[in-house]
Amino acid sequence: MLEGVRGPVSTSQKQDVLIASNSSEAIERIYGLIGDARGFTVKGRVLDSRGPDPLAGLTHTPDMLLLRVDAGSQAELEALSRYSSDERPPLIVIGDVNHAGCMRAAMQAGARDFLAEPVGKDDLLEAITRLASERRQASPAGQGxxxxxxxxxxxxxxxxxxxxxxxxxxxxxxxxxxxxxxxxxxxxxxxxxxxxxxxxxxxxxxxxxxxxxxxxxxxxxxxxxxxxxxxxxxxxxxxxxxxxxxxxxxxxxxxxxxxxxxxxxxxxxxxxxxxxxxxxxxxxxxxxxxxxxxxxxxxxxxxxxxxxxxxxxxxxxxxxxxxxxxxxxxxxxxxxxxxxxxxxxxxxxxxxxxxxxxxxxxxxxxxxxxxxxxxxxxxxxxxxxxxxxxxxxxxxxxxxxx
Ligand SMILES: Nc1ncnc2c1ncn2[C@@H]1O[C@H](COP(=O)(O)OP(=O)(O)OP(=O)(O)O)[C@@H](O)[C@H]1O
Ligand SMILES: [Mg+2]
Incomplete structure (x- = not known):
């Protein structure tokens, strides 16, 4: 499960979700909530200080990114904020909502949603389903x-x-x-x-x-x-x-x-x-x-x-x-x-x-x-x-x- 999204762009209608975090336990926990969600293909990616950019080296951009942050995640959010909004997938940040620095960095990285830890299954499912439906509505190209x-x-x-x-x-x-x-x-x-x-x-x-x-x-x-x-x-x-x-x-x-x-x-x-x-x-x-x-x-x-x-x-x-x-x-x-x-x-x-x-x-x-x-x-x-x-x-x- 812990791998980057690789390979050609899928023609499947499933939405690719990438969970990224510097903690593999956190990824496992979030995966446990949505790994089997209908209509989504969920993968995880462990980040570290040498590779804080969740999107670096991916051959195709996931449909949405769930970034789980903690006090040491500034570099990850900064890396994301360097992408233009077209290049960056819709972002949901999961972490401590009381951490002012993280919140600000998340907003600068264009986060669409910020979910407080511990995040509940229903809240997370609702957030990714909403993003998926917004994506479908916003991209009428190819839509019959x-x-x-x-x-x-x-x-x-x-x-x-x-x-x-x-x-x-x-x-x-x-x-x-x-x-x-x-x-x-x-x-x-x-x-x-x-x-x-x-x-x-x-x-x-x-x-x-x-x-x-x-x-x-x-x-x-x-x-x-x-x-x-x-x-x-x-x-x-x-x-x-x-x-x-x-x-x-x-x-x-x-x-x-x-x-x-x-x-x-x-x-x-x-x-x-x-x-x-x-x-x-x-x-x-x-x-x-x-x-x-x-x-x-x-x-x-x-x-x-x-x-x-x-x-x-x-x-x-x-x-x-x-x-x-x-x-x-x-x-x-x-x-x-x-x-x-x-x-x-x-x-x-x-x-x-x-x-x-x-x-x-x-x-x-x-x-x-x-x-x-x-x-x-x-x-x-x-x-x-x-x-x-x-x-x-x-x-x-x-x-x-x-
Ligand atoms: N313009 C028309 N002129 C003459 N007869 C028609 C015309 N349109 C439909 N019919 C007749 O009406 C019948 C019923 O139409 P259709 O086969 O479309 O079923 P339907 O209205 O979808 O029925 P259901 O409500 O059971 O699904 C057809 O068998 C056909 O013979
Ligand atoms: Mg009929």
Whole structure:
């Protein structure tokens, strides 16, 4: 365990934590608190007066540094303060908070947190988890966008729309796209795309902490368009999602780090995985149909997301699926109801949609000139994909308000 961080930069989504101290006992003690923390790889480094710089000679900088200081640690902190803030990893200092000299030196070395000894497991875990999450938010480079589809009312078409928008992101917009299906009991996405999975979401969750950008490939099924799929292998799996929440978070971050787009088909029941995706999503597509119950439930779902989950209202796009101009509930009624959201329409075309699903061919490939396909192309464009210019300008146009 007591070794410097060496070797090539890891593509793993785990965060490298380096514990440095002039006392190997102190390192062992701190390691005992976080050595097995999920999502972190923890190593230690013993410092001495000839080598007080915790970062000297490392071939890559750890994601965060825990420096345990005592009265003799001035040189270690001074060594750190000589690095520019870009070169220095986020620093947590552990030691005697009453030692004024150490505190000042720690601040000069850019410490983000100062924990008093003896440090408790919970405090330390909270501090490193907070730093890890700040790092993820501060480095959007390489971060894919997360687009979630959810039904206002069950059966409104979220799975069909998620699948086909993801396919258009891959096929038309040429974005490196992964489609994630969260329905653990009725995993229909593999059938909608007619792809065979060797492994699936549950198997990926089993090993989530050890996966990296290359290893995740073994858990994805690939559609001929280039679209990747991660969904449950077998229908009917019952998961204790609370227990797997950390692993799901790790897996989602891994997908976002390795794909331009992650499209998630979110089941209607708001279980832990779904809540996590909705809170994390860059865009949420909420499907509604032109009926009173559908409008009622979609309004409630929108309220739940904005009020309970704190989703900013402008992240939600309402899609009226199976839109029909002469339906009793008019588009204007829906626009009034969702005055803070853009509202788009996908027309009703039972035959083209049902056939595309039945044969397992996305509708862009199955019925390229259908009204549904044309509206879906506009929707994917609206969601930040892109469209070949020849595809533009079809009727019915997606109407956007707000
Ligand atoms: N634009 C459309 N026009 C005609 N039929 C549609 C359209 N969109 C979806 N459908 C039909 O609605 C059915 C249900 O849609 P989908 O397969 O997306 O399930 P879902 O709404 O996600 O259901 P669940 O709530 O159970 O997850 C599909 O079988 C399809 O035939
Ligand atoms: Mg569904």
């Amino acid at each position: 966008q997360l687009t979630a589809f959810i039904n206002g009312k069950g059966g409104s078409g979220a799975t069909f729309l998620a699948c086909n928008v993801a396919h258009l992101f891959a096929e038309v917009a040429q974005l490196n796209t992964v489609l994630l299906g969260l329905d653990t009991q009725f995993a229909s996405l593999p059938r909608y795309l007619d792809v065979q999975q060797k492994r699936g979401l549950l198997e990926a969750l089993d090993v989530a902490d050890d996966l990296d950008g290359a290893a995740i490939g073994a858990y994805l099924a690939r559609h001929e368009s280039g679209l990747s799929l991660l969904a449950c292998l077998q229908d009917g799996a019952l998961l204790q999602q609370e227990l797997l929440a950390d692993r799901f978070d790790t897996l989602l971050e891994l997908l976002l780090a390795n794909f331009d787009r992650c499209v998630v088909d979110v089941p209607h029941a708001l279980e832990p995985f779904s809540v996590h995706v909705l809170e994390r999503a860059d865009q949420i597509v909420l499907t509604v149909q032109q009926s009173v119950p559908s409008l009622h439930d979609a309004t409630r779902m929108c309220d739940l997301m904005t009020r309970k989950l704190g989703v900013p209202p402008n992240r939600i796009t309402v899609v009226v699926n199976r839109y029909h101009r002469s339906a009793a509930i008019e588009l204007a009624d829906i626009q009034r109801q969702f005055s803070n959201q853009p509202v788009a329409c996908i027309p009703n075309d039972y035959r083209a949609v049902a056939e595309s699903i039945n044969v397992g061919v996305p509708i862009y490939s199955y019925a390229k000139r259908s009204a549904v396909t044309k509206s879906l192309i506009q929707l994917q464009e609206q969601l930040g994909g892109s469209t070949a210019s020849s595809e533009k300008g079809f009727f019915p146009k997606i109407r956007l308000t707000g």
